[in-house]
Amino acid sequence: MFRSPEEGTKMTHLNTKxxxxxxxxxxxxxVQQSEEDILVVKDEDGIPLYLMVGDEQVEFMLDLCGVDELDPERREEAYEKILDENTEILPTCFGIDSTNPxxxxxxxxxxxALENLDPNEMLLSLDSIYMNVLTAHKLLSPYFKEKRRD
Structure with a gap:
């Protein structure tokens, strides 16, 4: 039978910033606070992950590269690759942040969702995102613009 925390069962939920x-x-x-509801989280490698904590959910976003860093002639192919990879890297997925057009x-x-977020879910999500950084860079590296040698 379910018992509330007041009855002696301590349940850990991560439902606030x-x-x-x-x-x-x-x-x-x-962890650093960037803006009111944004946390900047860094792992042991110093890779920044942005957490936006809202009333009902926490959103995770890790910046990989600028769209303009991709070879324009191969950009469509790169998009196809990352969309295809979205079926393999669950629960994480690729997206395009167009906050700055x-x-x-x-x-x-x-x-x-924050309502019943438990520590294991949070750790799984963090691990998934950080593990997929290497996959993402391997996938995208053939599509970066050639660097000039001066």
Missing amino acids: ESILRFLEEHGYD QDKRIVLVDSL
């Missing part, structure tokens, strides 16, 4: 921040710090992540970014994203 403060509880998420405390949890991440306890697990060794470097002059600097659209290719990102890895995920989101979780």
Whole structure:
């Protein structure tokens, strides 16, 4: 039978920005508050992951590269590759952040509902995003513009 926390069963839910921040710090992540509802989380390699904590969900976004960094003649092929890869890297997926229309970014994203978010879900999502960074860079590297040698 379900017992409420008042009856002696302590249930850990990560349903506030403060509880998420405390949890991440306890697990060794470097966490900074960027804006009111945005946390910048860095793993042991210093890779920044942005967490947007809303009323109902937490959204994760990791910047991979600018769309303009891709070879324009091969951009469509790159998009096809990352869309195809979306079926393989669940629960994480590729997206395009167009917050700044002059600097659209290719990102890895995920989101979780806050209502019953437990620590295992949070760790799974973080691990998934960070593990997929290497996959993403391997996938995108053939499509980057050639660098000039001066």
